[in-house]
Amino acid sequence: MAGLNHVVALTKNLKDLDIKMNEATLKGQLIDLHLAVVELKGSVLELKNENLEKEMKITELQAQLNQKVDMSWEDPFYFKKSADGKKDGPFCQQCYDSKSTIVRLPKPDSDNPWYTCKTCTSSYNNPNYSPSSHNRTCDMRYDPLDY
Numbered sequence: 001m002a003g004l005n006h007v008v009a010l011t012k013n014l015k016d017l018d019i020k021m022n023e024a025t026l027k028g029q030l031i032d033l034h035l036a037v038v039e040l041k042g043s044v045l046e047l048k049n050e051n052l053e054k055e056m057k058i059t060e061l062q063a064q065l066n067q068k069v070d071m072s073w074e075d076p077f078y079f080k081k082s083a084d085g086k087k088d089g090p091f092c093q094q095c096y097d098s099k100s101t102i103v104r105l106p107k108p109d110s111d112n113p114w115y116t117c118k119t120c121t122s123s124y125n126n127p128n129y130s131p132s133s134h135n136r137t138c139d140m141r142y143d144p145l146d147y
């Protein structure tokens with residue numbers, strides 16, 4: 001770090017000061033030292049910020065890595081394995097594959113065969129949908145022999 005080397009050089013100069021050095025030269029040396037310390041302080045703050053940014057990036061990457069490990073694919077959905085081993089979901093395949101975003105799919109009505117993502121509007125067929133229960137409701141209102 002250039003700022004640190006500058007401060008060390010200046011303090012070495014002060015240590016070797018001739019006791020007979022005039023006041024103006026001494027003040028000049030102290031001003032140089034003060035400016036070098038201020039510059040060094042700026043460098044330290046810059047490094048602290050860089051370090052903080054890197055720590056945040058590491059945290060973000062670890063979170064992404066954990067998501068990758070915990071997600072499982074069961075066509076047409078993704079499911080997440082929670083800490084207690086339970087299966088959570090379903091989640092949108094389109095959002096996860098394109099943006100690594102986990103978006104929960106709201107449960108469709110019993111008479112609706114589709115799960116629809118509210119973020120990307122992708123629709124997925126509901127594997128639990130039973131057309132017979134839907135048709136039975138219709139059959140009750142329609143009798144082909146009744147003219």
Ligand SMILES: [Zn+2]
Pocket residue numbers: 092093094095096103117118119120121122
């Ligand atoms: Zn989506």
